[in-house]
Amino acid sequence: MSGLSLPALLPWLVGLPLLAAAASFAGQRWVAGRWLNAVGAAAQLALAVLVLWLLAAGDSGLGQRYTLGGWGAPLGIDLYIDGFAGLMIAITAALGFVLSLYSCSYFTEPDQAARFWPLWWLLMVALNAVFLAADAFNIYVTLEILGLAAVALVALQGGRPALQAALRYLLVGLLGSLCYLLGVALLYRAYGTLDLAQLGQLVHAAPLSWAALGLITVGLLLKTALLPLHFWLPPAHANAPAPVSAALSALVVKASFYLLARFWLETLSAATTAQGLQVLGVLGAAAVLVGSIQAIRAQRLKLIVAYSTVAQLGYLFLLFPLFGRPSDTAGLGGAVVDAVAYFIIAHACAKAAMFLAAGNIQRAAGHDDISRLHGIARRQPLSLFAFAIAGASLIGLPPSGGFVAKWLLLNAAIDAGQWWWLITVIAGGLLAAVYVFRVLNLAFTDSAEQPPAAEAQPVLPRLLPLGAFALAIITVLLGFNALWVLEVLDIGVPPLQLAADGEAL
Amino acid sequence: MFRELNSNAAPPAGLRIVCALAIVGLTLALIAAVVVSGPAAPGLQAAVAAALPHSGVENPVTAVLLNFRSYDTLLEIAVLFVVAVATLPLRRAVAPQRTEAVAVEPVLAALVKLLVPLVVLTGGYLLWVGAYAPGGAFQAGALLAGAGVLLSLAGGFSLAALPARPLLVVGLVVFTAVAAAVGAITGAFLQYPVAAAGVLILVIEAAATVSIAATLLLLYGNLAEPVPSGPLAGTKEPAS
Numbered sequence: 001m002s003g004l005s006l007p008a009l010l011p012w013l014v015g016l017p018l019l020a021a022a023a024s025f026a027g028q029r030w031v032a033g034r035w036l037n038a039v040g041a042a043a044q045l046a047l048a049v050l051v052l053w054l055l056a057a058g059d060s061g062l063g064q065r066y067t068l069g070g071w072g073a074p075l076g077i078d079l080y081i082d083g084f085a086g087l088m089i090a091i092t093a094a095l096g097f098v099l100s101l102y103s104c105s106y107f108t109e110p111d112q113a114a115r116f117w118p119l120w121w122l123l124m125v126a127l128n129a130v131f132l133a134a135d136a137f138n139i140y141v142t143l144e145i146l147g148l149a150a151v152a153l154v155a156l157q158g159g160r161p162a163l164q165a166a167l168r169y170l171l172v173g174l175l176g177s178l179c180y181l182l183g184v185a186l187l188y189r190a191y192g193t194l195d196l197a198q199l200g201q202l203v204h205a206a207p208l209s210w211a212a213l214g215l216i217t218v219g220l221l222l223k224t225a226l227l228p229l230h231f232w233l234p235p236a237h238a239n240a241p242a243p244v245s246a247a248l249s250a251l252v253v254k255a256s257f258y259l260l261a262r263f264w265l266e267t268l269s270a271a272t273t274a275q276g277l278q279v280l281g282v283l284g285a286a287a288v289l290v291g292s293i294q295a296i297r298a299q300r301l302k303l304i305v306a307y308s309t310v311a312q313l314g315y316l317f318l319l320f321p322l323f324g325r326p327s328d329t330a331g332l333g334g335a336v337v338d339a340v341a342y343f344i345i346a347h348a349c350a351k352a353a354m355f356l357a358a359g360n361i362q363r364a365a366g367h368d369d370i371s372r373l374h375g376i377a378r379r380q381p382l383s384l385f386a387f388a389i390a391g392a393s394l395i396g397l398p399p400s401g402g403f404v405a406k407w408l409l410l411n412a413a414i415d416a417g418q419w420w421w422l423i424t425v426i427a428g429g430l431l432a433a434v435y436v437f438r439v440l441n442l443a444f445t446d447s448a449e450q451p452p453a454a455e456a457q458p459v460l461p462r463l464l465p466l467g468a469f470a471l472a473i474i475t476v477l478l479g480f481n482a483l484w485v486l487e488v489l490d491i492g493v494p495p496l497q498l499a500a501d502g503e504a505l
Numbered sequence: 506m507f508r509e510l511n512s513n514a515a516p517p518a519g520l521r522i523v524c525a526l527a528i529v530g531l532t533l534a535l536i537a538a539v540v541v542s543g544p545a546a547p548g549l550q551a552a553v554a555a556a557l558p559h560s561g562v563e564n565p566v567t568a569v570l571l572n573f574r575s576y577d578t579l580l581e582i583a584v585l586f587v588v589a590v591a592t593l594p595l596r597r598a599v600a601p602q603r604t605e606a607v608a609v610e611p612v613l614a615a616l617v618k619l620l621v622p623l624v625v626l627t628g629g630y631l632l633w634v635g636a637y638a639p640g641g642a643f644q645a646g647a648l649l650a651g652a653g654v655l656l657s658l659a660g661g662f663s664l665a666a667l668p669a670r671p672l673l674v675v676g677l678v679v680f681t682a683v684a685a686a687v688g689a690i691t692g693a694f695l696q697y698p699v700a701a702a703g704v705l706i707l708v709i710e711a712a713a714t715v716s717i718a719a720t721l722l723l724l725y726g727n728l729a730e731p732v733p734s735g736p737l738a739g740t741k742e743p744a745s
Contacts, residue, residue, distance in 0.1 A: 011684075011694035018583060018681050025590060026674045068576045070696035075552045077576045118590045122583060129580065141580040145587060152591035186539070192546030207538035 006054040007066040009047065010079045013089060013128040016044055021121035034104050037117050041093075041100035044124065048093030055086045056488050065134065073135070073195035080134035080197070083489040084332050084341055088131040088258055091345050094474070095250055095352055096124055102356060102467035103243045116156055116241075123149040123247065130255045136184045136194045136267075139259060140177065147173035147223070150252050154240040165235035172222055172232045176256075179219030186212040200267045209271035216263055223256035226280075226317060227287035230310045234294070237306035242359020245302065249309040249355060250348035257316055257344075261332060265319075269326050277320040284317025285424040292431030296438065301358045301368035304435055305351070308394060311428060312347050316340055318409060318424070322416045335415060338486050339408035345485065346401030346478055350393035353471035357387035360464050370442065377443040380460075384443050386468035391436030393475045396429045401478030408482075561702025562636040570641070571706045575695050579684060582676050582713055589673045589720045617659040624652040632714055636703060642676075642710040646717025653722045669719060676716030680709050 020040040055064070063082030072078065081089070103120065107113040126146035133139045151173060155166040184194070190208040191199055203209050225233035233253070237245050264272055264280075291311030298304045319340040360383040361376055362368040377384045393402030406425055413421040478485070515521075553565050553573065560568035570578050628648035635641030683705055688694040697705050 011688070015681055015685060015694070018579075018677065021583075021586070022674045022678045022681070025586075026670050026678075067693060068695050069572065069574075070691065070693040071556065071573050074549055075556055075573050077574055115590060115593065119587065122587050122590075125580075125583060137574075138577055138580075141577050141584070144584050145580060148584060148587045148591065152587060155591070188548070189539070189545045190542060192548045206542060208542040211535050211538040 006051060006058065006081075007064050007079075009051050009054070010064070010066045010081060010132055011068065012047060013044075013051065013132060014125055016040070016047060017121045017124040017128065020044075021118045021125065024117035024121060034107075034113055034117070037120075038097075038100050038104055040121070041097040045093040045097040048090045051081070052086050052090045052488065055081065055083065074193040074198055077138050078134040078195065079132040081132060082332070084258075084261075084337065085131045087341055087345065087485065087488055088254070089128055091348050092124065092127045092131070092251055095247065095348060095471075098467055098470055098474075099243045099246055099352065099356075102463060105461040105463040105467075106241065106243055106359075112156060112241075116153070119149050119152050119156070120247075123153065123252070127251055127255055131258065134196050136187060136196060136199065138194075140181050140184060143177055143180065143223070143256070143259075146252060146255060147177060150244075150248055153244040154236050154248070156244065157239055157241050159239075161235065162239040165232075165239045168232045169236040172229075176219040176222035179215045179222070181219075183212040183215030183219065186215070196262065196267045200269070203268055203270045205271050209268065213263070213268045213271045216268070217260065220256045220260045220263070224253050224260065224313060225310060226283055226313060227290055227310065228283075230287065230291070230313075233310055234298075234303055234306040237309060237355075238300060238302040242356055242362070245306070245359065246352035246355040249306070250352040253309065253313060254316075254344050254348065257313070261319060261337075261340075265323055265326055265332055265337075272325060274325055277324065280317050281321030281421070284314040284320075285421065287311060287314030287317070288424050288428040289314075289431070292428055292435065295435040296431065298435075299370050301361060301370060301373065301439065302355070304370070304439065305354050305358050308354075308432065308435065309351060311432070312351065312394065315343055315347075315406075315409065315425065315428065318413070318421050321418060322412050322421070324416070333489065335408070336412045338489050339405065339412045341489050342401070342408055342482065342485060343405035346393060346405040346475065349471050349475040349478060350390040350400070350402055353386050353390040353468050353475060354394070356464070356468035356471065357383040357390065360460055360468060361387075363464070364458060364460055370439070373439075373442055375443070375446045377440075380465065382465035382469050384440075386465070386472040388436075388440055389472035390475060391432070391440070393479075395432045395436060396425075399476060399479040401475050401482075404479050404482045559699050559702075561697060561699065561704075561706055564635060564637055564639070566639065567635050567641055567706070571709060572697065572702065575684070579677075579680050579695070582680055582716065585717060585720050586674065586677050589716075589723055592724060593669075594726075613659050617655050621652045621656055624648055624655070628652070628714070628718075632710055633707070635710060636707065642713040643717060645710075645714045647721060649714065649718035650721035650725070653718065654725055657726075669723065672715055672719040673723065674716065676709075676713035679712035683709055 017040075020037070024037055024040075058064070063080055063085075066079040067073075067076060068079065069076045100120070103116065107116050122145055126142050126149060129142040130139065130146060133142055147170075151166050151170040154169060155163055186208055187199060187203075188194055190206070190212070191202045193199060193202070222229045237248050240248060264277070288311050291307050291309075291314060295304045295307035295311060298307055319336060322336045322339075323334070357380075358368060361373065361380050364380055364383075365373065365376065389400070393400035396402045396406040406429065409425055410422055413419060413425070516524075550565075553569060556573065557563070557565060557568055560572040562568050562571070625648075628645040631640040631648060632642065632645035633640075635645075683697075684695045687697050687705065691698055
């Protein structure tokens, strides 16, 4: 490896936002610049791009490990990055950058800003640490930061609904963490190591493995808000400040989904059964339908977007039945993982754009009550445009990222010979069209009883609609650059197999 | 099941009974799974014992927390920091220092005069002894916070008088800085040079003690006086 080594950069993906959190907390009174936070986010983005570039340029095509403290597993803790992890880190940094810029304009009240930035950076710490984690207990600690920071960010909004939602989110998150921790304790008792790769080699089908898998699954499903454990998500995501809602829906729920995929398809795959994988898929399909119907029935704009997240998370769980039970040497890769990872990225961009647009509309109008949003297109054209593009991606209309994601998913379902999932994907798209067009329809029509220009509305800072618009543009650009994303995903795909080949040479 | 649970009414009795039975059943299944699985795997005690001479400390718990798995502890300090940021009271500018006259019992005042130096001394001892025996930053921080609570009860000092923000963050900053600095020397993040490991661990633990004590005092200050204009908590400097 040349002078710039990829593994040596990995700890900085955690260390940089950690220092930024401390700096934004300690120094906010004398460093007048909230814009420094945007600079920090740009640095994080540059770091993530560099990591991804090195990962893609690496001639080995392997996942990379970094040994913290020089001890090595199982005594110490390692970090691990492959194509899937790298893409998650890249999307975190990219959204983190846009949302940070947006937040510079959004949080103008000093008290709120003073609290927002450290928590925001800690959220970035947790996300990067989750994606890099290679140790089961380390994941528990990262989940704690993630959950607590997310709850505190929801509570930032103040007011009864937000605090109530935050408290419920906190309790659900704690229950999920404890379930997960109990599962990890069982794994350590049975196998004597916490390293995910070593566990992957040791785990076999036994009652204790099943118990651990069950506890870890329930804990992470609670955090991912898969139906029927989704009850906490709509109020929490709908009542948080706009950039927080965007990050929660785009990134935070994906982190626990990412872990579920790692545990079910890699680490604990020996303890899984085909029926279990099908159950996860069925729950996902149910989430698509129920979440979409709830979104259609919701009366608040942000609640529509939040229920849409419940629905879109359902698609991700088609990963499990379509991937099936992996063979011993397979890593997380192949067409199904490509499709789902691409779906994660496309949904992250579209949903973040949608939440920012909804937040802009709410801030300008002073409410987000659907029945009183007639003619909003005239007053917030750019935000509504962003909402429409993001909506098109959620429906799956070309040329958006959402279209490519659904196309890949449909292909994967046909390849796997499980055509019945097609019904879910298509029905979900149609239902999404209903709730998106319900909003657009209202936005372009004037109410009969309410003249459009009756109420004077505050002028939003220019950056707020631009932020939503930028994310919507990224959603479209993703649709045109799908191949590149998919190539990165295949890095480190069968790490064990490739490693075995390397040793044989 | 799919409705939003916004009512605070208790769920019906039938549902509660079903839930209770399900929990009992699952717990029994879990116990059965543990019982039938036979003896536990050997675990990592042998590996810890083998690496202990290179860890810079003699207490295996401290070696695991501050050396072998120091990354976890770094993130734990970050968890505490999240709590501190989340519970930080609003606006310090509105709040002048608290000057209400507290009628202090002479007995309490005398007791505090005796106790606080001893508690601080014990905190410092626990911090130091962590390298050899049970002790360390968390215990020392809890003791220091206890001393601060005693002092503020006796009116001895105002929680608002000390700079809370630097105290709350110093543990995280020192830990991260040491982690990066040793990385520049040894080549791996958090890998201490063996000769300096003991000292570095003590430095990290001392800084963490301050932040832990400050966070606990902050929580106490909030809980004790939930006034919106409540000042920030402070803490007493450790006697190290």
